[in-house]
Structure formats: structure tokens, C-alpha cells
Amino acid sequence: MKGLFKAKPRTPIDIVRQTRDLLVYFDRSTESRDSKREEKQMTELCKNIRELKSILYGNSESEPVSEACAQLTQEFFKENTLRLLIKCIPKLNLEARKDATQVVANLQRQPVQSKLIASDYLEKNMDLMDVLIVGYENTEMALHYGAMLRECIRHQIVARYVLNSPHMKKFFDYIQLPNFDIAADAAATFKELLTRHKSTVAEFLSNNYEWFFADYNSKLLESSNYITRRLAVKLLGDMLLDRSNSAVMTRYVSSRENLRILMNLLRESSKSIQIEAFHVFKLFAANQHKPADIISIFVANKSKILRLLDEFKIDKEDEQFEADKAQVMEEIAALEP
């Protein structure tokens, strides 16, 4: 008989609801519980998360259907499913954690009636970002929470929250964590925060100039860690050369201390660091309102700088680089005490 009345295929909404119920169950989880039942529920939960993923991404047989995705997304954010999921991730097995991460990532981009409702949800639940950021301190969770975080800061409003939160300072340590995979993930998030939303970044850098660049210089550009210096000088170039940050750039290249740090980076034995350092160094030289102390550094070191630049070759032919170099040399050569 049963075969005749096969259960109706579950709709995306059913799956979200069931996932939520299971998450609620595990969220309340206490020690004294039937472990066998728990195991069964966990299998069920993992299966549901995988189904959500397959609706959102499609699978080998079918491409995702936008209507199903929209239904799923709407139901997901109707209640606190995201919070439950984030809280329960440590309880899941590795495969389910990866599935959950991909589900959360995808939901950030799902439009519901051409609106990103994920953004609205997060706006009311910003404290979730605190959970995700601190995740970098947990070796087990860092890569999962990190990937979710990077997706969430695609929303400008979320990025603004994170930039202005006290957590921002923690990134200076996270990107130097000894585990390379975690440090590199934190660095990717840090870069995203400081480059993605132009106006927000410009506002942040102007308002936080003092502490931010003090930390940036001492903790990152002067770090003893090669990879930190390399990433930091590259990102610095990206930030300063962005037109929206021109005010910050002007301020940065007027500081004698900053020039000193960049000149040291220019002398590094690593070619990659040298090249990135040059792209920042040239801004000091191109600045047409050089403060007197900057000019005096250039003048005092004129012959050394010119020799260094003259011998500075990059492996690949690069007209732009050569042109920049010629201009910088000309600029410095023309300086008089």
C-alpha cells in the first residue's frame, strides 16, 4: 500500500523548516540524551543541509531553479535559521560543515523579488559577525567561519559594521597566525574589507587614519614575517592607488615615517616585495606638495635612491613600470636642498 502513496517530494520550504527544527533540537542539546536518537537526527540534519546545497547550486543532473532558490532563501531568513546554523556548525561533521558554509555563501547572493534579503537579515543580526570573526581563533572552525564572513561582507552594510567594530584590530594578529591556511584566509578577508566597498573604505580610512596606519606600519609592513610584509605592501598599494582614497593617499605620502618604511621595503632582497614597494614609493616622489622633511630625505639619499632605481629591473618587460621608474628618477634628480 505504502508504495502506492509515495510521500510527496519535499518542497524547498519543507526542507528549510525541517532543517530549522533539527537545528533547534541540537541547539538545545544537553549531555543526557539518547545518543542513538541523536545520531539519527544528526544524519538527518546533514542530509537536509546537503539537499539545500543541491537546490542552490544544482547538481550533476540539473541546474539550479531560480524560483526554488528564492523560496528557499525567503523561508531561510523568515526565522533565525542562519543564527542556529552558525551556532551548530561546530557540532556537524566535516562534510556537513563544508555544505553549510556553501549554503550560507550562496544565500548571500540570492535575490528574492530582486532584493537581497540576506542583507536585511544581517542588518538586524550584526552580532553574528562577531561570532564569525572570532572564529579565526578556533583552528577547527576558522576556515568555515572565515568563508562565511567573506560572503557576508559582500553586503556594504555588513562591511561597514565590521570595519567599525573593535574586531578590526584583531585582523592584524589573525593574518599572522602560525597556521598558514588560516592566516591566508584572514588576509583574504582583510583585503576584501579594505577594497570592496569604495566609499565605506574611504570613510573608514579617514576616520581611523591614526591608529590604522600606525598599526599597519608597525605590525604589518615591519613584521618579521615575509608573507605578511608582502601582502601588506601589496594591499597598501591597492588602497592608496584607489581614486576614492586619494585624500588618505595624500596624507600618507606626506609622512616622513611612512617614507622611511617604504624605502626599507624597497631595499628588501625579495623581488616581489620590492616591486610592490615601488608602487607605493612612487607616490611619495610624485607628490607635488612634498613637505620639507620628505624633500630633505630624498635629497640626502638622492644618489643612493637613483642608483637603486637604476639597477632595479623586473623580469618581465613592463612599459608602465619603466615609465613610472623614469618619472620617479627624474623627479628625485630634480630636487634641490
Place this chain on the structure above:
Amino acid sequence: MAANIAERVHYPLDSSSYKIIDEIGAGNSAVVYKALCIPINSTPVAIKSIDLDRSRPDLDDVRREAKTLSLLSHPNILKAHCSFTVGRRLWVVMPFMAGGSLQSIITHSFQNGLTEACIAIVLKDTLNALSYLHGQGHLHRDIKAGNILVDSNGSVKLADFGVSASIYESNNSSGGGSVACSASSSSSNSTSSFMFTDFAGTPYWMAPEVIHSHNGYSFKADIWSFGITALELAHGRPPLSHLPPSKSMMLNITKRFRFSDFDKYSKGHGGSNKFSKAFKDMVASCLNQDPTKRPSSEKLLKHPFFKNCKSSDFLVKNVLLGLPSVEKRYNESKVVDPNSKGSDDDDEDPGMQGNVKQRRISGWNFNEDGLKLEPVFPKDHCRDDVVKQVRFEEEKVIKEHDVVASGTVMEPKPNTSSDVVDHDESLVVEKVGSNIGGRVVNNREAMLGTLNVLKGSLEQELGQVKFLMNLIGGEEIHVADSEEQMVQEISKLRTELEVERKKNLQLELQLENIKLHLSSAVNSPKS
């Protein structure tokens, strides 16, 4: 239980905790060592030490590889215990696989290939790994015997994710890492959600659609490489590897007179009857020209060839017994011939170092009876009309190429339908006319010029790409049957144009900024 505890062990994140014993592999920017982890009972480990200063400008690829390694978990996949930086090098600490790579094993002791029973064990475990990877949305992109490792207990693990890619991350920059991989360069971003268009892998093992990668490829590319790996294990070498791995290799094999060498080789190794029908059929299905006709890894696991597959003990008795240690084999191979294939855990032919390879293959035909792969050259084939030139070491290409160009390759041949193009990007796609009407693309000089100009100034580039698009549009009249390719070509060029436009915009912004400073300088009196 025991396995659970073993997983929890945290390997130390400082180099002083490891004692390096021996070098067991080397490549372009990486060295692999055997080492002992002192605090953990001197457990043997393999350490892949990657020179970060020599890897690509942005470290995204390295990050992705590290992440992939951390998040994969399968008995047939070699995962990393941990990774950390040591000065300018990244150390990736992995379990030590005492048997080394299958490539090193066959090179040392089974030069005419393994028996089918052994091949089945190795391939089945490899397929298990592939099936897991594909289920996770990952492509390995460099399947070959050199990346399949065996432990002393006969367990088989797939290694090296230097060029692997994930469909879930493919929207980030361009995929295609090049951390320590032999050949990888990337150009355009992927076109559809499950497709890749960048060029990655090692040529002998590369699927036709990867070589023609602008059309996109996906999981089935791994299946092709898997088929080539099967041939490699059966014959002791991948198809066509009897040709010297020199820069001119692929140029040479596209010439007709070289064909005789291939025939000689085929005859010399004629003992194809030793292979079973099931094996031939399995390999043939993987080497189908049409990716959609190749089986998935899941389906392949059910192939009769893998039925009654023996256990790993069989591998220990029949392959590993009496085999010298990994380090000994590696050192021997270095002494015998510094250019021979001595690399082990790492995946590079040392012969590749410092060499530029320019390879052109328009297709492969699998000869099922002979269990051989035979090349198809553009000249003899009407369908495969897009050819790609790849280069491996950026700096040397121009010089080397000039030598090649002034040599035999560029001889005007009326019916040669392909050409070599030098270009600033690491990858060049060239349109080649079809042979059906005996037509030749007589605009090839213009095309060459156009593509060369691409590396010039950005403004010029915009104009030239438009010109190129017109050019291709014009060709359609003559070569009707490759219209489809042209449409794809155009859409690819459009994407490139878009990218260049964006770059241009950025540069313009920079320029404006500098101009601003300059003009204010003019206004302010100089002392």
C-alpha cells in the same frame, strides 16, 4: 578509535620541530623532503617546501591549495597535517608515503608497465579519490602516476592539489594555481558555473578540451587524464613520451616525418594482447573525444575491470617488495641522468626546468586494440581546428621562440593551418582554418601582428581586438563550418576586451591622479 586520535594530533608549526632526512623530489619552485617530526615520536613526514617569492604575484592560488588540503578528508587523498611559512618558503607537512609515486615505481622497476591486477588496485583507489573530489565540486586537473602515491602498507593516495580548482570558488579571480606544478597558466575567467577555461595540468595527460580550454571543460577532463594514467601504468610511460621533452617536442610531432618515429615506437611495443578486453574497454571509455560520452568517476567504479579487484596486500607483495626506498630511488635517478624523470612526490619533470615547451596537439585518437593513443594533427583532421600554444617559463619565451621561429617551424607550408604566435599573455588561442575546402587562412600574418599588438598599449589593444573580431567575422564567409568556433572565439575576445577595458579604466584613473599632481606642480612656483 586509533584513527580518531591520530586525526587530533596537532603537528607543530615551527621548522625546528622537524628534522630533514633527505630530498625526495624537486620541481620548479618546490622541493619535497622526507623529515621526522621530533615532538611526535619522530613520525616520518613529507615536507613540500614552496618558494613563495617565485610563485605568482598574488598568493590566492597558494591560499586556495592550502585550504583545499585542509578541508578534504578521504582515505585515498593525501592531506596536509599543517602548513606554515619559514622565511620565504611555505612548508606543507604531509604524511610520508614510503612507496613513493607510481611514476617513480614504474620508472625504477616496472619500465614496461604493471600487471593488470596491480593497475586495477591503483586505479580503483584513485577513482575513489576522484569520485570524492568531484562530489565536493573539485577538479584535480593533474591526474598522473607521478601524483599517485603508495604507502608501505599498499594504501594508495592521490596527491598534489597545486592546480586543483573548485566550482564553488571559480568566480574568484582566475583559477589555475601554479604553486609547484609543472605547467599552469591561466587566462580568462570561467564562463559558466561548472566550467573552467583556464589552462592547467601537464601536457601528456591533458584532455583535448583542456588544451582547447576556451570552450570550457569540467570534471570529465580528470577522467581523460585518468585514462592516460591507465596507459602510463600499463606501458610504463604516458603516450608519446618517447619523444624528447624538449621545447620543440610538440612542434616536431606535428610534422609529418616524425610520424615514422611514432610508428616505430608502436611496433616496438606491440605486445598489446597482454591486456584484457575489460581493461581496453575501460580506458577507451575514458579517452572518448567527447567529454560528455566519458563516464563519471562514480560510474567508472562500477566498470567490470574493477570487479574482483585485489586488496592492497597484493600491491605490497607484487610491487613494493624489494623496492628501494623513495629517497634512494630519487638519488639514483639524479645520478644516472639529471634530466631523467626523477621527480617523486612532486610532479615535475626536471627536464622541464628552464625549458620552454611549445606544444600543439589538435586531438588524440585512442586505438583500442593496440591500447595506444595516437596523435591527430591539425593537418589530418578537420574538426579540431583550434590550437593553443602554451608556455611555461615566461621570461625566456621570447628569445627561445625567436630561435624556433627562425628555424624550421615557420617555413611557409601552403597547407599548414596553424601557426605559432607569441604573446604577452601566457596563453594564446589561434584560429586555424578548416581543411575541408582545402582553404588556408591567408590572414595569418595579420592575425599574428594583431595578437602581438595586444601586448602594446592598452588603447591600441582595444582597437586591435576589434580589428581581430572583424577579421574573424570576415573569415566566416570562407570557412563556413567553423562558424561555431568563431562565435566562441569572439565571445572569448569580448571577455578579454572587457577585462582590458577595466584595466584601462584603472590605469586612466591612476594617470589622472598623477596628472592632477603634475598640474598643481606647474602652478606652484618651483624653488
